[in-house]
Amino acid sequence: MKRLPPLPALHTFLVTAQCCNFTRAAEQLHITQGAVSRQIAGLEDHLGYELFIRLARGLELTAEGREWLPKIQQVFDLIGDSVEQIGAKRETLQLKAPSCVMRWLLPRLMQWQRERPDAPVKLTASLQHGVDFQREQFDAAVIYGTAPHDLPAALHMFDEQLTPVCSPMLLKGAPGLNAPADLQQHLLLHPTHDDQDWALWLKAADLRLSNIGSGQHFETLDQAMSMASHGTGVAIGDWSLIGDDLNAGRLVTPFDLKVKTGLGYYVVAPDRPEPSAKLRELMVWLVEQAHTR
Structure with a gap:
């Protein structure tokens, strides 16, 4: 059975499809325009086809997007009705x-x-x-x-215990990831807008990397972990939070070092x-x- 798309990404699709504009969708969802764009791109990557046509004046649903919209609307209507009916009791x-x-x-x-x-x-x-x-x-x-x-x-x-995490497929490919110094050859994924978490772990590992400032930054830890699970790069994650991903084999920790942040x-x-x-x-x-x- 194909793994289902994450519910937040489906909600972002629904809001974006209703207004066909990343900026207005971001305002309604109270997140940045970049976060909306990344969630839609991640959903399209998960599904294997595009949901929107990017135009200079805005967005337009593809044939698949038009087919998806009423179905996703029905799903969220059902969830909303269930919450109201059951929660009221x-x-x-x-x-x-x-x-x-x-x-x-x-x-x-x-x-x-x-x-x-x-x-x-x-x-x-x-x-x-x-x-x-x-x-x-x-x-x-x-x-x-x-x-x-x-x-x-x-x-x-x-x-909180910081440690690098990545997809198992990243360990099998090239370049390798056998020692912390190999991180120099990989894209570093940041769960925040700054480099603080990676910098803290690298300091504990007594390692300096020139690519720490050229990594990709995300709005949330969940987004960084999702991208890491797809083999995009190596994320710095909180070991305490990703036990389910490790047990399911979606993520692995290539190194033993875990750094407590206090x-x-x-x-x-x-x-x-x-x-x-x-x-x-x-x-x-x-x-x-x-x-x-």
Whole structure:
């Protein structure tokens, strides 16, 4: 069975197809125009055919794109209807999390929903790494950063550990990837707009590369990991977040060195009011999942 396209990319296609303009789609999705363009290109690469014709005045759907549009619209309408119908029947836990943890968190929450249909969770993804419970109406949040001493109801999940990751096919081809110095011959993929993560790992490896500044940058860790899984280059990733990809063989870690950044992931809740029994169970369950790798 062919691997299904990622849901965020399908949503980006739907919005872009409705306005046929990358700029307007970016405004509606609250991401950059470049991020929209890369997600569409990645989806087209996954499918093996183009969905849009790029024109000077905008975009035009290809025949395949026109055929896809009503089908994808129907899928999202069905998802929306299900969320409203089922969610209205029971109290829903409101959870916020940064986009960088989604690759790990989404499969776990799907498992939680299968095991605990009586405790549904509404997840809100954000580019922000923290939460302000005084202004944001969430029951709990997964946050990324240093230990949150100002939040008593905080549980440590795991620490960030940086290491290069790539597709298994990259290990079999040329140029090789037998030693860290071989990274000089590969495209480096960055999960952020800066080179900080790669620079930190290379310093720990006592290695200098001239190609660190010429790599490709992405908006999120998920985008960088997706491109790495296609054999595009070598990404710097968080080992703690990619266990599913490693177990499935989508990604491999060519080197043993893992570098802790001093940052980590925590599941937190406001201390007032006291977390409900279901919320406490969810928080403890997430910590248990984090320790099962």
